[in-house]
Every structure is written in structure tokens, then in C-alpha cells.
Amino acid sequence: MPGQRIPATILTGFLGAGKTTLLKRILSQPAGRTFGILVNDFGEINIDAALIVEKGAERISLSNGCVCCTIQADLVSAIASMLDNTPGLDHILIEASGVSRSVPIADTLQCEELAQRICLGGVFCLVDAEGFPLLDYVSTELAIDQITGADMVLLNKTDLVSPADLDTLLHRLNDLIPGMRIVPAVDADIPMELLFDLPESATAPAHRHDEDSHHGHDHVCGPGCGHDHHHHHHTDAFESWSWQSDQPVDEIRLRKALRSLPASLLRAKGVLRVRGEAGTRLLEYQQVGRRSRLTAADALSQAGSAVVAIGRRESLDETAFRALFDACVMEPAG
Ligand SMILES: Nc1nc2c(ncn2[C@@H]2O[C@H](COP(=O)(O)OP(=O)(O)OP(=O)(O)O)[C@@H](O)[C@H]2O)c(=O)[nH]1
Numbered sequence: 001m002p003g004q005r006i007p008a009t010i011l012t013g014f015l016g017a018g019k020t021t022l023l024k025r026i027l028s029q030p031a032g033r034t035f036g037i038l039v040n041d042f043g044e045i046n047i048d049a050a051l052i053v054e055k056g057a058e059r060i061s062l063s064n065g066c067v068c069c070t071i072q073a074d075l076v077s078a079i080a081s082m083l084d085n086t087p088g089l090d091h092i093l094i095e096a097s098g099v100s101r102s103v104p105i106a107d108t109l110q111c112e113e114l115a116q117r118i119c120l121g122g123v124f125c126l127v128d129a130e131g132f133p134l135l136d137y138v139s140t141e142l143a144i145d146q147i148t149g150a151d152m153v154l155l156n157k158t159d160l161v162s163p164a165d166l167d168t169l170l171h172r173l174n175d176l177i178p179g180m181r182i183v184p185a186v187d188a189d190i191p192m193e194l195l196f197d198l199p200e201s202a203t204a205p206a207h208r209h210d211e212d213s214h215h216g217h218d219h220v221c222g223p224g225c226g227h228d229h230h231h232h233h234h235t236d237a238f239e240s241w242s243w244q245s246d247q248p249v250d251e252i253r254l255r256k257a258l259r260s261l262p263a264s265l266l267r268a269k270g271v272l273r274v275r276g277e278a279g280t281r282l283l284e285y286q287q288v289g290r291r292s293r294l295t296a297a298d299a300l301s302q303a304g305s306a307v308v309a310i311g312r313r314e315s316l317d318e319t320a321f322r323a324l325f326d327a328c329v330m331e332p333a334g
Pocket residue numbers: 013014015016017018019020021022048097098126156157158159160185186187188267269286287288293
């Protein structure tokens with residue numbers, strides 16, 4: 001219908017909680033919807049966008065910053081251009097970076113440029129049931145901020161915790177945010193109706209807007225707008241490092257290198273072209289805290305290798321990080 005506003009759903013949650021897993025699940029069960037997706041990765045290289053091979057969705061990748069603050073204006077222009085260039089879109093899905101706050105994104109979607117074109121379809125926060133209790137103070141503060149700005153929490157990775165620990169965490173979250181709907185899940189497997197049939201009344205008060213109220217956010221700030229801006233972003237507490245190579249890496253050396261990454265690493269992910277006993281193949285690398293996974297990535301098409309790592313600022317020696325991966329690279333065949 002001309003003039004109808006398209007709902008935009010925000011998937012948020014701390015690094016590695018399962019946002020991409022949920023996004024892929026939604027795309028695999030479209031129920032007739034045509035999705036436009038915007039994937040924000042805090043790192044310089046957008047690994048998440050490379051990992052989403054599901055077809056039938058328009059996509060824009062937003063890298064090297066956080067859509068809630070440092071690249072907020074990019075989010076607005078990306079959505080506007082997606083709406084201009086993709087007639088027939090039914091729904092927009094935004095995967096925020098793992099260090100994004102929820103409420104500023106929801107507010108941004110209601111800026112003047114977009115207010116007549118999209119409406120907020122809900123903010124869903126993924127929480128890693130195993131990882132959340134292990135976060136340091138600053139990361140916990142951010143994860144709680146993401147939770148409080150959400151309409152619903154998906155308490156994900158419940159397969160990795162005992163029933164007693166899950167119960168303790170549920171009580172803790174209920175105490176923190178009384179009344180918040182919390183849905184336990186494994187691999188973000190929840191009924192899709194929970195995401196798409198959200199009653200208007202369920203919208204989180206933190207970002208519930210009425211026609212007359214724009215919380216002062218009917219304008220996305222940029223250089224020269226005249227507002228007094230804070231120059232410290234919450235993302236200053238985090239740092240990302242990336243590594244790329246055109247040459248294949250040796251599988252044995254890679255597996256050894258991954259075991260020697262520092263414990264301070266919060267998150268790492270990548271796609272690696274690996275040469276080993278099984279020949280040359282692409283592997284997806286996922287690391288959340290101390291838990292790492294290398295899996296076959298046959299569906300991906302990528303010439304070389306790329307890895308992104310994220311940690312608290314100054315927690316990782318970039319030279320050592322690069323040297324670790326450089327040492328895995330195989331010499332070009334002579
Ligand atoms: N055991 C277990 N692993 C999970 C579950 N959900 C996701 N994972 C794994 O956790 C890792 C991170 O999942 P992602 O979906 O990439 O997490 P994310 O929130 O998108 O990560 P960032 O965008 O980097 O913040 C991947 O290896 C997933 O396969 C779960 O319920 N249980």
C-alpha cells in the first residue's frame with residue numbers, strides 16, 4: 001500500500017550472543033516476507049555480512065563503527081537508499097554490532113528522514129547465558145543497557161549452562177528488569193511469531209514514541225550541526241583488530257595459533273582459506289570468550305582469509321596478533 005511504513009526490527013546483544021544466528025534463522029523462515037537487512041560489525045571487515053549466505057534479502061553492510069553512535073548517520077542513509085532502491089520490501093532487519101546500545105538505534109529510526117517511511121518493529125536482545133555472568137564491569141554495564149532498551153530478551157546458549165546456573169541467571173535478569181519478557185533458547189531457536197507479532201503495548205517504554213514526541217532525536221547529528229557533542233563514545237572502551245591474507249593458511253599451524261590467543265579476547269571471527277590433509281577449503285572461525293569453533297564453510301565464496309578480533313581497549317598486542325596469523329600463511333607455490 002503506498003505510504004505504508006515498513007517495520008524495522010533491531011537485533012541487539014553483546015558480542016557473540018547469537019545475533020547473526022537469529023538473523024540467519026529469520027531469513028531461513030521468511031513466511032512470504034521480503035527482508036532488507038543491515039548488518040553492523042564493529043570491526044573494519046564485516047565478517048557477519050560474509051557469513052550470511054541466505055538468499056532473497058537485500059543487504060547492506062555497515063562496518064568499522066557502531067550504528068548507535070559513531071556511524072549513526074550511515075545507518076540512516078543506508079536505510080533510505082535501501083528503501084529507494086528496493087520496491088516491495090516488507091520488513092527491515094538491523095543486526096547491531098555487539099557493542100551497540102539499543103535505545104539510540106531505536107531513536108535514530110524515528111528521525112525526521114525516516115519517520116514517514118519506517119516504524120519500529122521491535123528491539124530484541126540476545127543474551128549469552130554462559131558468557132553474560134563472566135563479563136567484566138564495563139561489558140556488563142553495556143550488556144545490561146542493551147537488555148533494558150529491548151522489548152524482549154532471548155536468553156540464548158542455554159545448552160552451555162546447568163539448570164541451576166540458568167535459574168540463577170533468570171532470577172538475576174528478572175531482578176534487574178522486572179517485567180521484561182525473557183525467552184530461553186538454543187541457537188536462537190524461538191517461534192517467529194514472538195518476533196513479528198509483537199503487540200504495540202509490548203514496545204519498551206525506553207523508546208516508545210507517540211506522534212508528538214521525538215525525544216529530541218528528529219535530527220541525526222553530524223559535523224557542523226551546531227550541537228554540543230560528547231566526543232567520548234562508549235565504544236572507546238573496546239578495540240578491534242583485523243588481519244587479512246590472499247594466501248592459504250596451514251591448518252595445523254592455524255589450530256595451534258588459535259589456542260594461543262590471549263584470554264583477554266572477547267570475540268574473534270573470520271573466514272579462512274585453509275590447506276590441510278583434506279585439501280584446500282574455507283573454514284568459518286568463531287570465538288566467543290574462551291570457546292572457539294572452526295567449521296566447514298562450503299557455502300561461502302571468498303578468495304582469501306580475513307579475521308577480526310575484538311577486546312577491551314589495550315587488551316591485545318596488535319603486533320603479536322598479526323604475527324600469530326602471519327606465521328600460519330603458506331608460502332606461495334614457486
Ligand atoms: N553452543 C551454542 N552456540 C551458539 C548458540 N547460539 C549461537 N552460538 C554460536 O556462538 C557463536 C557466535 O554466534 P553469532 O550468532 O555469530 O553471535 P553474534 O551475536 O552475531 O556475534 P557478534 O555479531 O560478533 O557480536 C557462533 O559460533 C554460533 O554458532 C547456542 O545457543 N549454543
